[in-house]
Amino acid sequence: MRPRVTMVLAIVAVLIGGVMLVPTAYAKLSGGHALPSIGGIGGGVEQVPAPTPTAPPPPTLAAGPVSVNFQGKFFSWALMDRKTGKISGAPNMTSTNSTESMIKAWIVSDYLHQLGDKQPSATRKKQADTAIRDSNDISAEALYNAGGRKPVLERLIKTCGLTDTKIEPTRAKWAYTQMSPRDAVRMGDCIGDGRAAGPRWTKWVLNEMANVRGSVKDQKSDAVQGGRWGIIDGLPDSIKSQQQVSIKNGFTMLWADGQWHVNCLAVTDDWTLAVMMRYPGSGNTKVPSYGAKVCASVATQLVTPQPGAALKVPQQPVGKL
Template sequence: MRRPLAVLTLLAALATAGCSAGATPKAASSQVPAAADTFESPVAGPSEVPSAAPSGPLFTPTQTVTMNVKGFWSWAYYDHKTDQMYGSTPYTTSDTASMAKAWVAADWLRRQAESGKQPSSTAMAELSRMIRDSETINTFKYHVQNGNLTSIKRMITVCGLTETKGTQNSWSLTQMSARDVARLAKCIGDGRAAGPKWTGWLLNEMRNVRGPGRFGPIEALPADVQKTTAIKNGWLARDDGQWHIACMAVGDGWSLGIMAHYSSSLGKDYGAKTCREVTKQLLTQH
């Protein structure tokens, strides 16, 4: 079901290496510069976001996020309690890479339950490795069983996404905006994605992501909040000469999406740091 969300404006301006995502309205632009850019993310107008926007004790989503980042970056914070979205460059999309594995697992498990089927222990072990360790081989198998591109279209419908586009039957090449990532995270957290039978299991797997996939927002959160936060990240250096980074996190009453792509010469950690630093700046105390 589609829920009303605040619409955020976008600025992608050239000329400087500094990036700022803040609260000064600017004209929207669909251009995504390839070099070091300046991005500002205003809070939307009074009819969309209250002038005194509510914030929980953990995050202050209305504050300015300012970083020096070469390439594209975008973030979105979704306050589930107030149904308000905050962030930068809301319409611009980037690759999901392995982040989409959370949906592949959710879609497969929900459809199994809807068909009255009980997944085998082998299938559950494969899905667990797909989430915790970001194993890729079996992701293709379950994505095919989900119907390939049909599954991505189902994600758009089930989770009320507005900018997401599937391509070439690929889960990894799915294009998502940061705010659609935050919406997907909420969709997983509230049970629409995996259904009532498997949501608890999926969230537990996402809370136990380990190895190279455990980076970004989770690193910036307080230790007690980390324990209750579910994550799934994507990272891949593509043939286009860029690293594509996607970070998704969902906690108690909130979700966060961060997307980035930049020169492959900068390495994976450059994008991981971007996700971590955005989260850190949004925290009420940092």
């Protein structure tokens, strides 16, 4: 019996050794890296996957020092981190400026929200489109009237939790509404998160704002005013290519004070930025080119690379007036 037992045990040992060697040899032939078997006989062979490269995160905007060689009556800015709700900005970010066309994004949003489940007529839909994309004053006024005029602004203050905004007292003109940069970024956040236009129309409004058209020099009439300038020009392609940047600017040269009133607003998923200012103007000057450069410069200075992100931002020099 002993020779037979010895022979059986030898056969078993050979079979076990073959089972353990085959996966290892296969792993080597297939280009994988075999790890030692774990757990004794039958533990198997683990394959180590090659690491998957990940793209570095894009840069973003974050609070930081801003230096502008500004010579005018008023200059301020505010930035909201939309993930935390924290607002940072200039020491005077609670001071106000007339909103001008910047507020048209709210007027359109409010009108669409008030419709509820109703669809706007083709005329109203066109007015909403041109009020934002072309900064059409006539369209904005029509929607403002349709919304009840002053109640439109009262809903803005209540819905968006504004604390510094004041309605123009005589006829509640939308352009003369006084708003701070701090409240402007709150309004931007309100438009971005759906409180302004409601779930049905928020994406549509943000898309309209992302597709405003015309340069700072394209001020043709009350119906066609170029609006693609300012903050958007100060952002690197690494931000603009990664997320939608929705903007709405506003400006006028008020004869009453002889000042350009210029405002810039931008909204993304991560942040909202507002820059507001007043500086000396002239009746012969038809474009707020200096103010556009100031808005771009502020945006550029706030661009911050996330860990591992490459940073290349456009240069936006701002000279004296």
